[in-house]
Amino acid sequence: MVEATGTVAEGEHGPELVFQRVYDVPVTTVWAHVAESDKLETWIGRWETEESTGRVLFYMTAESDEAEAEECLVRDCSPPHRLVVDTRTPTGTWHLSLGIQTTPHGTVLTFAQRLGADDIGSVGPGWDYYLDRLSAVLGGESASDIDWDDYYPALSDHYAALAPEGGVAPNPPQDGLEH
Numbered sequence: 001m002v003e004a005t006g007t008v009a010e011g012e013h014g015p016e017l018v019f020q021r022v023y024d025v026p027v028t029t030v031w032a033h034v035a036e037s038d039k040l041e042t043w044i045g046r047w048e049t050e051e052s053t054g055r056v057l058f059y060m061t062a063e064s065d066e067a068e069a070e071e072c073l074v075r076d077c078s079p080p081h082r083l084v085v086d087t088r089t090p091t092g093t094w095h096l097s098l099g100i101q102t103t104p105h106g107t108v109l110t111f112a113q114r115l116g117a118d119d120i121g122s123v124g125p126g127w128d129y130y131l132d133r134l135s136a137v138l139g140g141e142s143a144s145d146i147d148w149d150d151y152y153p154a155l156s157d158h159y160a161a162l163a164p165e166g167g168v169a170p171n172p173p174q175d176g177l178e179h
Contacts, residue, residue, distance in 0.1 A: 004158040006124045016112040023107045031080030043133040043143045124159030125151040
């Protein structure tokens, strides 16, 4: 049985859904799996850059080989410790951040998504699912062994209960990413 691991914390720009994972691999290995397209694709999707425009596109290929491109704006890329992106989804803009640090307990990945209008009851299980896929890959296992049906709707009530009282405002458009 899978467990919900996300918490809600106050971030720099409002409430965020935050996840942490600890890995027994170097920081550079975790970084490679979130920043290098070929390794990223082993658990969630791939990055592509349009050379003519410089636009960064993300394809969530874990869901479909014919995934639609989502435009990404890279706000901070400080290898191998920090990656902050805004990505346009069908429901609006998602503000995502990843921090990777070495600790006495191993390499810690902290992933956060700023809360907006999206349903935290579906977003939370989704990130647990994808981060568990990353954990499987970093542990030498196949991401395909992780089954979405174990996460949703089983974890939905847990995450729905974490929603801030009164909800949160929709995420406003950010430089270059209009809704």
